[in-house]
Amino acid sequence: MSDYTKESVSNLFYEKVDAIIIVDAQKDSYHTVKKRGLFESFLEPDGNYESLVEKLWFHFNDNSNKIADDYHVFIPMIGQFNGKYVDRIKLRINGKIRLIQISIYPIDDKSNKYMFFLDELDNSEYLREFLTDKKIDTIQSSYLFSMYVDLIKDIAYSINVTEISSNPQNYDVKYSTWRMMIVNMIWPEDQNLFLERTDPEYLKKNLLPGRTASFDCQMKNLEGVFIWVKLIFSRTNTTNEDDFRFVFMVQDIHENSMQLFETLKKYEELASKDALTSVYNHGRIETEISNGIEDFKSKGTQISLMMLDIDFFKEVNDKFGHSVGDAVLKQFVNFVVDFLKPYNIKTGRWGGEEFVCVCYEMEFEMVKQLADQLRQKISEAEFENIGSLTCSIGLTEVKSGDNAKGVFDRVDKAMYDAKTNGRNCVTYN
Numbered sequence: 001m002s003d004y005t006k007e008s009v010s011n012l013f014y015e016k017v018d019a020i021i022i023v024d025a026q027k028d029s030y031h032t033v034k035k036r037g038l039f040e041s042f043l044e045p046d047g048n049y050e051s052l053v054e055k056l057w058f059h060f061n062d063n064s065n066k067i068a069d070d071y072h073v074f075i076p077m078i079g080q081f082n083g084k085y086v087d088r089i090k091l092r093i094n095g096k097i098r099l100i101q102i103s104i105y106p107i108d109d110k111s112n113k114y115m116f117f118l119d120e121l122d123n124s125e126y127l128r129e130f131l132t133d134k135k136i137d138t139i140q141s142s143y144l145f146s147m148y149v150d151l152i153k154d155i156a157y158s159i160n161v162t163e164i165s166s167n168p169q170n171y172d173v174k175y176s177t178w179r180m181m182i183v184n185m186i187w188p189e190d191q192n193l194f195l196e197r198t199d200p201e202y203l204k205k206n207l208l209p210g211r212t213a214s215f216d217c218q219m220k221n222l223e224g225v226f227i228w229v230k231l232i233f234s235r236t237n238t239t240n241e242d243d244f245r246f247v248f249m250v251q252d253i254h255e256n257s258m259q260l261f262e263t264l265k266k267y268e269e270l271a272s273k274d275a276l277t278s279v280y281n282h283g284r285i286e287t288e289i290s291n292g293i294e295d296f297k298s299k300g301t302q303i304s305l306m307m308l309d310i311d312f313f314k315e316v317n318d319k320f321g322h323s324v325g326d327a328v329l330k331q332f333v334n335f336v337v338d339f340l341k342p343y344n345i346k347t348g349r350w351g352g353e354e355f356v357c358v359c360y361e362m363e364f365e366m367v368k369q370l371a372d373q374l375r376q377k378i379s380e381a382e383f384e385n386i387g388s389l390t391c392s393i394g395l396t397e398v399k400s401g402d403n404a405k406g407v408f409d410r411v412d413k414a415m416y417d418a419k420t421n422g423r424n425c426v427t428y429n
Contacts (some may be wrong), residue, residue, distance in 0.1 A: 018119045024050055025079050025112035038120055041156045044131040052081040056089060056102065060163055060222065067164075072182055077173050081114060082239075085170035089120070100221065104170075143223070144250045146231070151176050151244035163222050170277065176199070180302060187218035187226055194231070209217040210237030216253065228257035273399055274349040276326055283293045284347020285356050289404050292358045293391030296398045304367040305407055306345075306357040307415040308336065308374075311390045311423040313353040324385045331383055332391075339374050356411070364397040364428075371395055371426045379424060389425035 004012075015021070021043070022031040030048045035043045042055075053075050060066045085104040090097050099121045105112040147159040157172035179198050186194045196202060197215050207213055212234040218226045230253045238244040272284040279287060295301040310316075310332060317325040336355065337347055344360040359367050371393045379390045394415025398407055410429040418427040 002179045005422055017117050017118070017396040021118070023052075023114045023116060025049055025078075025114070030116075037096060039118060042091070042093055044320075045057055046216070049079060054121040056091070057164055057169075059092075065223070067222045068220065068225060071222060072184060077171055078169060080112060080171045082170055082172065082178050087165060087167050087170075089165060098360075099380060134410060135368070141390065142252045143373035144252050146247065146249045149248055150245040151175065151203065151246070152242070154200075157246075161222075186221040190219075191216035193217060197231070198233075200244075203235075203246065207233060209241070209243075209248070211235055211240075212386035219250070221244055221252075227254035227427070229253060276351050277330055278334055279337065279355070280346065280348030282348065285346070285350065286345045286356070286404070288348065288358045289356070289408060291359065293398055293402060293404055293407065295360070296402075302361055302363065304359040304362060304364055305396050305398070305411040306355070306359060306367065306371055307350070307411045308355045309392050309415055309419065311419075313389075316386055320385055328383055328386060328389070332378070332389075335378060335381060336374065339377060340370075343370070354415075364395075366429060367395060368426065375426055376422065392418035392423045394418055394427040396425060 006387050014034065017034070018037055019035045019039040020048060021030050023030045029046065030049045030052050031046050032043045042399075047351065054066075054072070057078055058072065058075065060067070061064060081104050083106065085102075087102045087104075089100050089102065091100050092098075098122065101119045101121055103117040103331060105115045105117075107115060112346075113168060143161075147156045149156050154175050155172050156175045158179050159173075160168040179195075183191050183194055193215065197213075214230050215227060216230050216233040219229045219231075222229050226380045230251040232247075232251060235248045236243065236247070238245075244351070272280055274281040278286075289305065292301075292303040292305075296303045310328075313325070313328075316328055324395045332353075333347070333349070336357075340347065340357065346358045346360075346363075348356055350356045350420060362370075364409060373390060375393055379388065381388065383389055392415060394411050394416055394417065395411070396410040413425045413428040417429075418425050421427060
């Protein structure tokens with residue numbers, strides 16, 4: 001063993017290592033001192049350092065898919081190293097995933113110059129790494145990002161992006177800088193909430209030692225797609241009340257959130273629909289009338305109301321029974337909805353055999369013509385068990401100064417006038 005000298009060990013190391021790179025981060029450049037094997041095609045003799053960082057770290061951990069351009073603003077930070085650093089990354093080279101070990105040594109403590117040593121690990125090490133990653137994925141698959149934050153020093157460190165690497169990155173960043181950069185990845189409508197909840201003074205005021213707070217928002221993932229995430233802050237539990245250190249994590253809750261929204265949507269539809277006819281129920285169409293009036297006031301949208309009442313419907317129930325009457329109501333509504341489908345018109349059951357339609361963005365003359373065409377088509381239609389029937393229709397147009405009650409009273413009177421004028425006709429107020 002005493003035969004080994006500094007020179008022989010240096011030569012041996014140079015012979016064994018697969019690639020050696022000298023980096024000058026300040027000048028954004030690198031020079032390849034040695035490369036062999038798979039690194040022959042992967043590394044240029046000289047190149048741009050940020051491009052090298054992108055090739056090594058800015059792809060997903062298990063494939064060669066690139067990370068969305070929005071996140072490239074963090075490349076200069078990732079390329080800065082505090083002291084020695086070792087990482088294992090997966091690279092897709094020549095169509096195959098290769099496990100690479102990177103050892104990084106600062107050339108000195110003052111300049112941003114480093115030595116990179118790269119080695120491909122053998123298959124057994126790859127298998128061990130694969131099994132380890134599987135265990136980590138099982139435990140932390142939903143956690144996309146984590147870091148420690150010291151608010152007093154305004155620093156974020158031990159940053160870990162699980163989709164890039166299972167190891168924390170060996171760089172730090174000012175928390176205030178990170179916060180203003182990451183806000184651009186937040187859904188625009190959620191950005192104010194993000195800035196409020198991540199504000200240092202908010203965290204100091206609202207989180208006691210050992211307590212955790214979280215909120216949900218939409219955030220752009222590494223593929224550039226907005227997903228639902230839970231942002232979690234947990235304050236370190238220490239006896240020093242002035243120690244404001246936190247763990248920050250981002251959890252992927254997109255799948256569960258979408259399932260929840262789908263369930264809520266179903267319940268919302270159930271709560272809004274008439275059980276028999278499946279159009280809006282009384283409460284929901286009443287809300288639609290108010291919404292239409294607000295659109296008229298705020299946007300100038302032309303709004304009209306149409307009220308339909310089946311003529312002599314009581315005779316249908318008395319003669320044929322309520323089950324036939326229910327079937328007629330459903331057939332009547334299906335006919336009306338199909339006829340009005342090409343237009344921006346919302347239909348609801350007001351009660352019994354009365355129905356209200358809120359008509360958007362239509363000239364009142366067109367609404368009159370449409371109502372008369374609908375009345376005519378209904379009178380010509382064949383209804384199961386009873387043959388034919390007719391309906392009376394009342395119309396009104398929303399005007400300046402109207403409120404929901406005033407508009408409804410007018411359309412209700414118009415429909416009543418149609419009844420008293422012989423039915424099977426259209427009148428308007």
